[in-house]
Amino acid sequence: MKVLATVGTGRFDAMVSTLDKQHDPGLLIQHGASPAPQVNAGVSYIPALDDRLDEFDLVITHAGAGTVYAMLERGRPFCVVPNLDRTDNHQSEIANYLRREGLAPVLDLADAPFDLYELYKVALATCNPDAYPGPSFDYDSFIDSFLS
Amino acid sequence: MQDLCETQAPRSGPGTVVVLAGEGGHAAQAQRFCAGLEKRGQSVTLFTERESWLLPSISRLSKEGKFAHWISIVAVIFWFPACLIYSLTSSRFRRASLVVSFGPMTTVPLALASQMVGKRLIYIESWSRFETISLTCRLHRRLGASFLVQNPMHLGKDKPDCMGRLG
Numbered sequence: 001m002k003v004l005a006t007v008g009t010g011r012f013d014a015m016v017s018t019l020d021k022q023h024d025p026g027l028l029i030q031h032g033a034s035p036a037p038q039v040n041a042g043v044s045y046i047p048a049l050d051d052r053l054d055e056f057d058l059v060i061t062h063a064g065a066g067t068v069y070a071m072l073e074r075g076r077p078f079c080v081v082p083n084l085d086r087t088d089n090h091q092s093e094i095a096n097y098l099r100r101e102g103l104a105p106v107l108d109l110a111d112a113p114f115d116l117y118e119l120y121k122v123a124l125a126t127c128n129p130d131a132y133p134g135p136s137f138d139y140d141s142f143i144d145s146f147l148s
Numbered sequence: 149m150q151d152l153c154e155t156q157a158p159r160s161g162p163g164t165v166v167v168l169a170g171e172g173g174h175a176a177q178a179q180r181f182c183a184g185l186e187k188r189g190q191s192v193t194l195f196t197e198r199e200s201w202l203l204p205s206i207s208r209l210s211k212e213g214k215f216a217h218w219i220s221i222v223a224v225i226f227w228f229p230a231c232l233i234y235s236l237t238s239s240r241f242r243r244a245s246l247v248v249s250f251g252p253m254t255t256v257p258l259a260l261a262s263q264m265v266g267k268r269l270i271y272i273e274s275w276s277r278f279e280t281i282s283l284t285c286r287l288h289r290r291l292g293a294s295f296l297v298q299n300p301m302h303l304g305k306d307k308p309d310c311m312g313r314l315g
Binding site: 008009010050063064065066067068069070089090091093096097135136137138139140141142143146147 | 282
């Protein structure tokens with residue numbers, strides 16, 4: 001099973017170090033500005049990540065808008081870990097939303113170690129290809145309001 | 149950006165839209181926004197942290213720290229003169245009728261410069277905001293920007309315009 005853990009472009013040391021406590025040959029950790037993993041495969045940045053998400057059976061992501069968006073659109077299994085080390089609280093807001101709407105499991109790092117196959121099964125049961133939340137951006141209204 | 153999507157016949161519009169965004173989720177949403185406008189024939193110029201020196205990558209250094217916002221605020225003050233000169237001299241800015249910012253804090257100097265040279269400024273709050281608005285959004289509002297949200301939000305007496313989600 002191929003699993004991607006991604007922390008985006010910033011730092012999320014707790015997520016990287018927690019997932020790196022257990023070895024899994026299929027796990028790739030994209031660690032951003034955090035220290036590289038010692039036990040599992042790691043990469044600091046993945047260019048054009050959106051185009052590569054389908055290569056993985058499961059994505060474990062920080063609760064950043066970019067990856068969460070992309071996974072919801074694909075209707076593919078993913079889990080989120082909100083980065084509570086950040087100075088603002090927007091990752092909690094998006095995690096609360098996903099939890100409330102039943103769109104993805106939200107992980108607590110205190111529950112580690114994780115059985116990745118169990119996580120995959122839970123995420124697979126949660127994901128819904130038709131669940132991507134609307135409404136979509138009203139470009140016509142935007143153009144009429146600001147560009148006409 | 150023009151090659152990202154199939155274009156329709158251009159709509160008659162008053163100039164280009166300049167779009168400012170940092171990195172990560174900010175840039176992802178800005179790219180979707182640009183692709184959507186271009187699909188409707190609107191000319192767009194996108195500035196992101198990864199590609200433009202006008203948006204310093206200080207957020208990468210400072211955003212996780214205890215004093216992150218304050219470090220960013222001090223740093224963007226020093227960046228402002230360069231942004232002002234650029235916005236006065238760049239043909240891309242002169243042609244712009246609208247500047248749209250997606251944050252983060254590093255977009256503030258260019259946003260402020262564009263305000264000072266008479267461009268209309270709009271801030272689009274992140275899709276990840278459901279209950280509160282960001283410090284960057286509050287700063288843009290101080291600059292006189294109109295602000296739009298992607299999720300329906302009630303912020304006390306404010307009920308900002310919700311345009312729906314970019315995607």
